[in-house]
Amino acid sequence: MVNPASQYESGATRLEHDLLGEREVPAEYYYGVQTLRALENFNISGVTLNFYPDLIDALAMVKQAAAEANHELGLLEPTIKDAIIKACTEITNGKFHNQFVVDMIQGGAGTSTNMNANEVIANRALEHLGYSKGEYQYCHPLNHVNMSQSTNDAYPTAVKIALINSNKKLVRVLESLIESFRAKAKEFAHVIKMGRTQLQDAVPMTLGQEFEAYAVTLSEEVERLNQNVRLFLEVNMGATAIGTGINSDPDYPEKVIKHLRKISGLDLVLASNLVEATQDTGAFVMYSSAVKRLAVKLSKISNDLRLLSSGPRTGLNEINLPPMQPGSSIMPGKVNPVIPEVVNQIAFKVIGNDLTVTLAAEGGQLELNVFEPVIVQSLFESIEMLKNGMNTLKYRCIDGITANEERCRSMVHNSIGLVTALNPYIGYEASTQLAKEALVTNKSVYDLVLQKGLLSKQQLDTILAPENMVKPRKLNL
Template sequence: MKTRTEHDLLGDREVCAEAYYGVQTLRAIENFDICGVKLSAYPKYIKALAIVKLAAAKANNDLGLLSDEISNAIIAACEELIDGKLVDQFPVDMIQGGAGTSTNMNANEVIANRALEIMGFEKGDYDHCHPNNHVNLSQSTNDAYPTGIKIGLMLMNEDLVANLKTLVASFRAKGVEFSDVIKMGRTQLQDAVPMTLGQEFEAWAENLSEEIERLNQNAKLFLEVNMGATAIGTGINSEPEYSELCIKHLCDATGMPIVLAGNLIEATPDTGSYVMYSSAVKRLAIKLSKICNDLRLLSSGPRCGFNEINLPAMQPGSSIMPGKVNPVIPEVVNQVAYKVIGNDLTVTFASEAGQLQLNVMEPVIVRSLFESMEMLENAMSTLRERCVDGITANVDHCREMVMNSIGIVTAVNPTLGYEASSRIAQRALSENRSVYDLILEEGLLTKEKLDEILAPERMIKPQKFIKA
C-alpha cells in the first residue's frame, strides 16, 4: 500500500496515500474499536459536521482570517460532503474517548485534504491548508462537535417524524376500514363495553400522532448552539464578531432558525437538550410497544385466543409445531422499544457524568440517540409495511363475542337500573346463558326495546336514555 508520512504530537505515522483522513483519524481507528459502528453509518451526521465547517470557513473569511483561495477550497470540500461524497472517509468508531476530538479531527482532515486537491496540491501538504490551522480555525471540538450533533439530530428528526406520520396514516386508514366492525372493549383484560374495531385503530393513530408534536417540540432545543465558545465557553482564539457571523452562515446553510446560546460557558457542558429529546424518543417507543402488545393479543389464537384480527403471515412460526404462525413483526418492534428505553438510560447517565466545563461523554450520547432513531425508523416502516397495512378483521367472530358477552349488560343499566342489571349479569355467569335471553325471560324489556338498546350504533357513543 502506498503511504504518505504525517505527524502529530505523538510523532510520525504512515497513512494510506489515497485516504482523505490523516494521522489523528488513524490513531482513532486504532484506539477505538468499540461498537463497530462508524461515523460513516450516519451520512446526515457527516453532512451536519460539514455544514459547521462550511459556516466557520465563511465566518473566518468574512473576518479576513482565511484567504479567499483557502476558504473557497474548504467551502467546496464541505459542499461535496454535504452532497454525500466521501462518506467512506469517516471510519472512526461512534463511541470514543476524547469528548469527540477524533470525530472533529476526522472531519478536519478529510476537508483539508480534499481542499488541497481542489487547490492543486497533494494530500498531506498541510502548509497550504491545515486541518487545525485552517479548517478548525476559531473552533474547538467543544463547540464544533456538539453543534454538528445538534444539526445532525435535527436532520434525522425530520426523517423520524415523516416515518411516524406515514404509520399514523396507516392506522387511520384501518380505522376507516373497520368503522362498522362491532367488538368488545376490555379493561384489565376483562369484558368492558362494546366499541368498534375502527375506534380501536383510530385511538392508536391518535396516540401516535401526539408524538409528532412532542418530537418536534423537543428537537427545537437543538437550535441553540455554542459556536464561538471554543474550549470552555470563554471564546479564546476566536474574534468578537465570529459567533454572530458563524450563526448567520449556519442559518443560511441549514434553513433552520439557529441561535447562539446566551451563556457559552453554561452551554458548553450542558446536555439537557439531549436528555429531553431522548425522553421523547423513549415515549414514542413505549407507545409503539404497547400498541404491538395489543396487536399480538387481539390476533392471538387462532382457535384458542381472542382472534379478533388477523396479522399478515410473515413466516412459519415453529420448527416443531406445523401450521403455527407467530406475530413476528410486533415482536421485533417490542424488542426495538426495549433497546430504545435502554439507550435513554445511557443518555441519562452520560449526561449526569459531565464534570466542570465539559461533558466528555457526548460520544455515547450521540451514538445512543442515533441508534434509537434509526431503529425506530426501521421498526415503524416494518410495522406499517409488513403488519398494519395487511391486517384483516374477523367480523362475525367479533360480533358474536359482543352478543355473548356479559359486558353488554352495561348498555341496559340506564334503563333497568344497577340492581336488576347486576342480577342479570350474575345469572348469565352462573347459568352460562346470554344477557339477552335472560332479560327477555324475566320480561324486563320487550324484544323490540331490547334490540333498540343493544343496536351496535347505540353502544359505541353517547345516546339518550331509553325508558323501560
C-alpha cells in the same frame, strides 16, 4: 474493525505527525494521523460515523460556516477558504462519506470525530489547491479547517443540526404509519367488537375506533418530537473550549451563526451563555425522552396487535396479521406475529438508550460533558431503529391486517359486558345480579331480561343493539 476505505489501498503511504509522534498513513486516505489513532483506540461498536450521513453532512456544514466567518474577519485567505468550501460542499453532496471511519463511541468528548472531519476536509482542500494530501503547510486540519473552533463547540453544533434533520425523516415515517392506522380505522368502522379493560370484557366498540385510537396516540408524538427537537436550534458556536471564546474573534460567533443559518437552512440561534451551553446536555435528555415516548407507544400497540390476533382457535382471533414466515421448526402450520415482536424489541433498545442518555448527561463534570459521544450514538441508533421499525410495521403488518368480523360480533353477543348498557334502565344492583346469573347458568343477558320481564323485547333490542353502545346517545328512561 474493517476499514471502510481499505478498498483504496495501494500500499503507498505518506508520513504525518501529531503530538505523539510520526505515523505512516495510507496515501489514498483523506483522513490523517489523528483519525488513524482513533481507529486503533476505539474499536468499540463497529458502528462508524459513515452509518449516519446526516451527521457527516452537518460536520461539513459547520466547517464551511467557520471558513466563511473566518474569511469575512480577514483571518483566512480567499484561496484556502474557497478550497475548504469546495471540499465541504462535496461532502454534503454525498462524496467521501467512506472516509469518516471513527467509531461513534469514543473517548475525548468527540475530538476524534472533529479531527476526522478536519483531516478529510483539509486533504480534499489540498487537492483543490493543487497539492498532495498531507502537505498541511498549505491547508492545515487545525490551523485552517478548525480555525476559531474547538471540538467542544463544533461537535455538539453539528450533532444538533444532524438530529434536527434526522428528526424530519423520523417524523415522515411516523406520519406514514399514522395514515395506515387511519385507513384501517375507516375500513373497520362497521366492525362491532368487545372492548376490554384489565383483559376482561368491558363494553362494545368498533374495531375502527380501536385503530383510530392508535392513529391519534401516534399523532401526538409528531407534535412532541417536533417540539423537543426545536431545543437543538440553540447552539454554542464560538464557545471554543469551555465557553469563554478563547482563540476566536469577538465578532466570530455572530458571523459563524449567520453563515450556518444560511448553509443549513435552519433558524439557529446562539446560546445566551456559552459557558452554560458548552457543559449542558439537557436538550439531548428532553429529545431522548420524546423518542422513548414514541417507542413506548409503539410497543403498547404491538402488544395489542399480538393479543387481538392471538389464536387462531384458542385466542381472541379478532384480527389477522399478514403471515410473514413459518413460525416454528417443530409445530407445523404455526405462524407468529413476528413484526409486532420486532417492534417490541426495538422499543426495549430505545428505552435502554434513553437511560444511557440520562446517565451520560448526569455524568458530566465541570465545564464539559465528555460523554457526549455515547449520547449521540444512542440517539442516532434509536432514530434509525425506529424509522426502520415503523416502516416494517406499516408495510409488513398494518397495511395487510384483516378483520374477523363474525368472530368479533359473536363475542359481543355472548358477552356479559352487554349488561352495562342496562344500568340506566334497571339499576346497577339488578344489572349485577343479571351478570352473575348469566355466568352461573351460561344463559345470555338478553334471555334473562326477557325471562324476568324486566324490559320488553322491543326495548331490549334497542338498548342492546351493539351499534347503539359505541357512542353517546340520549336515554329514554
